[in-house]
Amino acid sequence: MWRRRVASLSSFISSSNSSFLSQEACRLNIWESLTKGIAQQAKGVIVPKEKTPFITFVLGGPGSGKGTQCIKIVETFGFKHLSAGDLLRREITSNSADGAMILNTIKEGKIVPSQVTVKLIQKEIESSDTDKILIDGFPRTEENRIAFERIIGVEPNVVLFFDCPEEEMVKRVLNRNQGRVDDNLETIRKRLKVFEALNLPVINYYSLKGKLYTINAVGTVDEIFDQVRPIFSAFERVAG
Numbered sequence: 001m002w003r004r005r006v007a008s009l010s011s012f013i014s015s016s017n018s019s020f021l022s023q024e025a026c027r028l029n030i031w032e033s034l035t036k037g038i039a040q041q042a043k044g045v046i047v048p049k050e051k052t053p054f055i056t057f058v059l060g061g062p063g064s065g066k067g068t069q070c071i072k073i074v075e076t077f078g079f080k081h082l083s084a085g086d087l088l089r090r091e092i093t094s095n096s097a098d099g100a101m102i103l104n105t106i107k108e109g110k111i112v113p114s115q116v117t118v119k120l121i122q123k124e125i126e127s128s129d130t131d132k133i134l135i136d137g138f139p140r141t142e143e144n145r146i147a148f149e150r151i152i153g154v155e156p157n158v159v160l161f162f163d164c165p166e167e168e169m170v171k172r173v174l175n176r177n178q179g180r181v182d183d184n185l186e187t188i189r190k191r192l193k194v195f196e197a198l199n200l201p202v203i204n205y206y207s208l209k210g211k212l213y214t215i216n217a218v219g220t221v222d223e224i225f226d227q228v229r230p231i232f233s234a235f236e237r238v239a240g
Contacts, residue, residue, distance in 0.1 A: 060162030063169035084138035097140035114147035
């Protein structure tokens with residue numbers, strides 16, 4: 001079922017991939033400003049923070065391997081990695097008023113309001129020493145997406161979707177043994193159904209916008225990264 005639903009997006013996905021060169025050109029000015037700032041910082045020049053960050057959303061179901069690929073993107077291209085889940089958990093442990101609210105919301109089985117998560121992301125973007133931002137696992141829903149664009153005031157430059165068969169994701173989550181209470185077969189399948197229902201409309205939206213890059217998430221870590229690397233390398237080549 002997962003593969004059939006994702007296959008329904010194939011026409012959008014192929015269209016977005018075929019427009020790869022035009023996407024590079026459209027974002028040339030953004031990448032030039034980022035690389036210029038990096039060069040100036042290397043020379044000891046104090047550079048005012050860019051008003052518009054270069055933002056990449058990283059999407060994929062549980063067990064799709066997106067977290068591992070985020071690490072490699074950060075190491076290779078110098079992005080700041082933000083995980084929405086990690087930000088929420090950190091806020092909870094901070095004992096702040098927002099942290100208490102987040103904890104109570106989760107305990108009640110409710111979804112943390114989009115504006116709360118987006119404001120945590122916004123705080124990290126504003127305090128970051130780089131304008132290249134990698135946001136992992138967000139937006140999860142159309143509501144998340146709308147709240148992000150309204151509060152942050154920008155759209156992502158790149159949206160990566162790690163496309164992985166359902167059975168492969170189930171196997172990976174069961175094998176990773178991270179001690180999560182929801183890492184069992186029944187709850188994993190429920191999580192995948194939730195992802196499919198809520199996240200695929202977001203994927204569809206960015207495909208239509210020409211911002212989506214679909215990654216075949218089956219293979220070794222390096223084989224998968226071989227698909228990711230050219231996406232970001234292309235911006236550097238155009239800027240150079």
